[in-house]
Amino acid sequence: MEAVAQALAAIRARNGEINAFTAVLEERARAKARTCSGVLKGIPFAVKNLFDIKGLPTLAGSKINRDLPPATRDAPLIERLEAAGAVLVGATNMDEYAYGFSTENTHYGPTRNPHNLEHVAGGSSGGSAAAVAAGMVPLTLGSDTNGSIRVPASFCGVWGLKPTFGRLNRERSFPFVNSLDHVGPLAASLDLLAASYDVMQDGEPVRELKGIDGLRIARAVGYFEENVEPAVCDLIEKAAEKLNSRKSVEIPEAGRGRAAAFVITAAEGGQLHLPNLRKRPQDFEPLIVERLMAGALMPAAWYLQAQRVRRWYYRQVMKLFETVDVILAPATPRPAQKIGQETFTIRGKEMLARPNAGLLTQPISCIGLPVVCAPVGKVDGMPVGMQIIAAPWREDHCFMVARAIESS
């Protein structure tokens, strides 16, 4: 009960300046805290507001979804966490309909990075990452289509897990891109990340896994250096050295993988919202409405080609896993930009800030590989994270390497 009371107090004290939460469920949380039991007993958690919470409309960061009837049942991941004793305390802010990497939400306000309030928290699970980084709750749930757990985890300096595509149950969560949506936890500690994952998944537990003997670990170069600020590359190199890894690999055709994910996202996202784009375009987030409209116009030939290229790209990347078990790569090209910032510079090249925060995450989620995002240090006082990437269904490898990083 104490942890829940402390969380509620922390939310009251800090949410005004951070804006991580869009709903706080004080009565529900206090009632649950009195009777909870299990491996996550009494641990307060929050969920991105695209997960169904009984009694609330599922906003998914939007104004339009306020008109939906309240959810009649919690999402299954909430049910699992609460069955294990965790206590839901609220819902967190996000980019509208998950179509963003910054949680600059016009309807509900931007979520601010707890490390520097003038900077974005990342997105689209920005509220979930900021809530953990600000010490409001130690555990949250997010979703990741093209980087929406990993980007905010990196920007806020917290742990995040994007599991293998299809590993965790997406039921009763508002969709974005059916072909690419993943769900997963963000946490203040690796142990809690692992414990919560074990509660939500049906495979072999990962929490007690230790040791990296025999694991073949390599650092991604090529695309994953050319599109990254040198100071971030240095942190990844240092992490690799701590693991005694001297091997490097190029993930083949990463740029085309990213392009395929981009096209699939635009087409499916646009099509999903087409009825409302026709009826009430003025009610959408200004930062995404024209992008959604453009996606809805995309020729089917592009979309189908992108789906096939995804399979082609996947076959090429899987060849890497014949000689490597885990690949290390930065999660973001640089630390978080300022709220409202339109462009940033990577290796002297100026580019749009918002879409390019996901440059490094999109090629990986495109083919559904599991990733633990680990905080690995700071650049100019702001956190950056590292992707610990494994072959499909090998979250165990991700967690073994994450433990080694944590203890190094």
Added chain:
Amino acid sequence: MIGEKELSRLSRLVALDIPEARIKAVLENLQRMEQVAALVNAVELGPEDELAPEWKP
């Protein structure tokens, strides 16, 4: 590169009436998508690269 004429035809095909004030931004977005799609469209694929997502009932 896609222009306003193509945009107008595409929007009619999907019955999406784009307000005048939004045309420029929608066009810019679609042109950006066209540039990105070119990377994808340049790939020569074989029959082993599945034609469409596999639907499992």
